[in-house]
Amino acid sequence: MTGRRMPACEAPLPSRRGALRRLSGALAALPGALVGGPALAAPGSGPPAAADLLHKPLPSSGERLPAVGLGTWITFNVGADPAARASCAAVLHAFLDGGGRVVDSSPMYGSAQAVIGDALARYRGPGQVYAADKVWVSPGARGPEQIEASRRLWGLPRFDLLQVHNLLAWEAHLPTLMAMKSAGQVRHVGISTSEGRRHAAVEAIMQAHPVDFVQVTYNPLDREVEQRILPLAAERGIGVIVNRPFRQGALLEALARHPLPAWARTELGCDGWAQYVLKYVVSHPAVTCAIPATRQVAHVRQNLGAARGPVPDAALRRRMAAHVAAL
Amino acid sequence: MTEWWTYRLSDFLLFAPDTYRRLFELAHAQGWPWAQAAAAVLGLGVGLCAARAPAQPRAAALGCLLLGAAWAGAALFLGRHYATINWGAPALAAAFWLQAALLAACGVTGLATPQPGPPRRPPTLRARRTGGWLIGAAVAGYPWLAPLQGQPWAQAELFAQMPDPTVLATLGLWPLLRAGAPPQGGAERAAALLWWLAWPIPLAAALVAGATLWAMGSPTAPLLPAAAALACWAARR
Numbered sequence: 001m002t003g004r005r006m007p008a009c010e011a012p013l014p015s016r017r018g019a020l021r022r023l024s025g026a027l028a029a030l031p032g033a034l035v036g037g038p039a040l041a042a043p044g045s046g047p048p049a050a051a052d053l054l055h056k057p058l059p060s061s062g063e064r065l066p067a068v069g070l071g072t073w074i075t076f077n078v079g080a081d082p083a084a085r086a087s088c089a090a091v092l093h094a095f096l097d098g099g100g101r102v103v104d105s106s107p108m109y110g111s112a113q114a115v116i117g118d119a120l121a122r123y124r125g126p127g128q129v130y131a132a133d134k135v136w137v138s139p140g141a142r143g144p145e146q147i148e149a150s151r152r153l154w155g156l157p158r159f160d161l162l163q164v165h166n167l168l169a170w171e172a173h174l175p176t177l178m179a180m181k182s183a184g185q186v187r188h189v190g191i192s193t194s195e196g197r198r199h200a201a202v203e204a205i206m207q208a209h210p211v212d213f214v215q216v217t218y219n220p221l222d223r224e225v226e227q228r229i230l231p232l233a234a235e236r237g238i239g240v241i242v243n244r245p246f247r248q249g250a251l252l253e254a255l256a257r258h259p260l261p262a263w264a265r266t267e268l269g270c271d272g273w274a275q276y277v278l279k280y281v282v283s284h285p286a287v288t289c290a291i292p293a294t295r296q297v298a299h300v301r302q303n304l305g306a307a308r309g310p311v312p313d314a315a316l317r318r319r320m321a322a323h324v325a326a327l
Numbered sequence: 328m329t330e331w332w333t334y335r336l337s338d339f340l341l342f343a344p345d346t347y348r349r350l351f352e353l354a355h356a357q358g359w360p361w362a363q364a365a366a367a368v369l370g371l372g373v374g375l376c377a378a379r380a381p382a383q384p385r386a387a388a389l390g391c392l393l394l395g396a397a398w399a400g401a402a403l404f405l406g407r408h409y410a411t412i413n414w415g416a417p418a419l420a421a422a423f424w425l426q427a428a429l430l431a432a433c434g435v436t437g438l439a440t441p442q443p444g445p446p447r448r449p450p451t452l453r454a455r456r457t458g459g460w461l462i463g464a465a466v467a468g469y470p471w472l473a474p475l476q477g478q479p480w481a482q483a484e485l486f487a488q489m490p491d492p493t494v495l496a497t498l499g500l501w502p503l504l505r506a507g508a509p510p511q512g513g514a515e516r517a518a519a520l521l522w523w524l525a526w527p528i529p530l531a532a533a534l535v536a537g538a539t540l541w542a543m544g545s546p547t548a549p550l551l552p553a554a555a556a557l558a559c560w561a562a563r564r
Contacts, residue, residue: 077342079411081349110341110412197333295343 047126050099054307056288058188059237060212065130067282068307069102070095070300071243071293077110087295089119094297096127098304104215104241104291105154106134106165107146113153121155131156132213132241132291134192136165140172147180163190163215167198167205174209188212194243196224206232215241218287219251220280220324230286239288245281246274246292258327267316269309271302278306280320283313340542342412347543348473350408351489352481358488362400366487369397370466373486373496377462380503382449387504388437394497395430397487398423404489419535422528423490429525430497433504436518454502457561461499461554465492472547491536491551497529498551498558530555 055064070092078084092103105112113133120129131154137146151159162177164170170191177189190213193202199216206214206229214233216225222244233240246252255273264270268279274292281290292303312320355363376390402423410416450458469492470483486492504522533555540548 074341074343077412078346079342079350079408081346081353084346084349108341108414110414195333195338 046101046128047097047099049097049304050101050127052308053099053304054282054311056282058212058239058288060188060210060239065239065289066099066101066304066307067287067289068100068278068304069104069130069132069241069289069291070100070303071291072103072105072112072116073109073243073293074248075293075295076105076112076115078115079111084295085115085118088115089122090297091295091300092116092119093123093125093127095300095304096123096129097125098301099127099307100300100304101128101130102132102241102289102291103129104132104243105150106136107150108134108136108165113150117153117155129156130160132161132163132190133159134163134165135173135177136168138169140169140176143169143173143176158184159186161188161190161213162186163192163213165192167191167193167201170201170205174205174211178210188239190214190239190241192241192243193217196222199224199229203228203232206236206238211238213239213241213288215243217244218242218281218284218290219245219247219277220321221251222247223321226284230284234286240284240286242281242287242290245277245290248293251277255324255327261323264320267310268312271305274299274302275306276320277324278303279309279312280317280324282307283311283317336538336542340539341414344543344545346412348478348482350404350412351473351484352479354404354408354488355481355483355485362488363485366397366400366485369393369400369487370485370496373397373500374462374466377458377500377503380450380500384437388434390434390500391430391437391504392434394493394500395427395434397493397496398427398430400487401490401493402427409490419490419532422532426497426525426528426532429521429528433518433521433525436521450503451561454561457557458499458501458503461558462496463499464554465496465499469495476546490532494529494532494536494551495554498533498554501526501529502558502562530559 050066054067056067057064075091076088078088095103103116105116107113133147133150133154135143135147135150137143147159147162151157162180164173164177174189174191177186180186181189190211191202191205192215193199194215194217196217202214202216205211214229216229218225218230218240219242230240232238252273255277260270260273260276264276268276270276270279278290278292281287294300294303372393373390376386376393379386380390402420405416405420405423410420413419466486470480470485473483474480484492486496501522533551537548537550537552540551
């Protein structure tokens with residue numbers, strides 16, 4: 001992997017960093033060979049900035065996606081405010097220009113879908129969005145109507161991914177989404193939950209249905225999914241999208257009271273806690289991408305930076321989690 | 328919704344606090360200057376009516392009509408602005424329109440009652456003082472909350488334009504309008520019924536506002552629930 005930003009005065013590489021580099025090189029030589037594992041090859045298209053981003057394969061199709069996406073919960077729900085819409089557009093454009101692709105939203109997120117659609121309509125850069133949305137309505141018979149309304153708001157011919165939001169009426173929605181996938185009206189199908197809710201039902205669906213994605217909450221403190229859902233996703237060839245990596249900002253606020261450990265800078269290339277948390281999340285072999293939300297261009301660039309540089313191995317991941325838990 | 332016990336109040340907040348406050352700024356910019364002028368006139372009118380309501384039933388009726396207009400103004404804000412960031416706002420706006428209609432009915436019923444009406448026990452001193460303070464706080468005090476919290480004046484909440492000060496003024500007027508004696512004729516019975524019917528929506532709106540502000544971490548969150556409790560206490564005979 002290339003492109004790691006390094007301060008000019010940084011000390012020579014310690015041995016662990018050398019090992020990480022060797023690990024990165026070895027993984028890069030195995031594109032898609034490991035189910036759910038990090039594959040570090042650059043994509044074939046998209047903006048130049050995408051070349052050095054960590055891409056991970058979606059197990060069901062082999063398609064590679066950048067490991068850092070963009071969530072829109074709260075941050076993109078700005079209504080008709082022209083100034084706030086311009087800020088959101090700047091964030092989305094910076095994200096796409098920076099090589100990001102996965103943008104996730106939901107009809108539950110107020111005006112977020114319309115704000116995304118507005119920003120995409122104004123985008124003239126080389127980036128390519130991977131449009132991930134959700135269906136969130138009951139009864140399930142109203143699903144197609146809601147999906148069509150969402151598609152119009154995004155202004156796209158079709159979604160790349162449709163997920164059943166919080167498993168609401170999933171028994172009705174999942175057959176609808178599968179039929180849409182068969183008809184070529186959506187590329188991938190998934191389910192979502194957050195903050196550890198309904199994990200038993202999520203597992204049951206993962207076992208019984210050929211979903212492409214599952215979306216769950218995961219970060220160095222909320223690690224329940226490491227026990228069953230992430231291993232199951234790897235076993236079943238299901239991609240994983242991680243929501244709330246920063247606990248909606250609360251985790252970063254808490255971490256900001258502590259200095260970033262020096263080893264996180266030297267061995268991982270982190271420039272702050274946001275990259276530390278994101279590197280921890282996306283380095284799990286089963287995780288496809290994380291979708292942190294922000295309304296600041298500087299933050300979206302910093303988040304994308306987490307998909308550059310060394311990828312922590314299992315030992316370093318344990319150290320990262322232990323360090324955060326001890327604070 | 329399953330596992331409902333795992334949800335926090337903040338899980339239902341769809342927007343950031345600065346997005347919420349920008350709605351006031353946008354509404355002021357769109358309505359300037361006529362909306363602000365109308366709000367000032369309505370606020371002054373409700374204040375004068377409240378001052379005269381204990382002695383003059385027609386002033387009380389006029390106060391209800393003005394308050395109904397204020398609720399219509401707040402309903403417009405909910406439907407035009409708040410609905411852009413909260414899919415629950417249209418239901419809230421419908422409740423505000425219903426309240427506006429109930430207040431208008433109260434006003435019309437009061438004006439239709441032959442004068443002088445039957446002997447009327449005046450509101451208690453407690454009701455007059457509490458009502459006066461709440462109305463004054465709603466009309467003259469509420470706009471100061473924005474600058475006191477370090478926000479621009481453009482984000483000030485005005486009575487008759489924004490929901491919270493409108494609810495607060497209603498909570499102040501209501502104890503003043505409670506009939507002192509058991510209703511005698513048909514018009515009085517209708518007025519008494521309307522008084523009770525027009526009570527739940529402001530109380531519920533105060534709780535919703537308090538919960539929303541609490542979820543946003545606003546220090547003003549307890550204001551409206553506390554005012555609702557105060558108004559209930561003041562309305563007791």
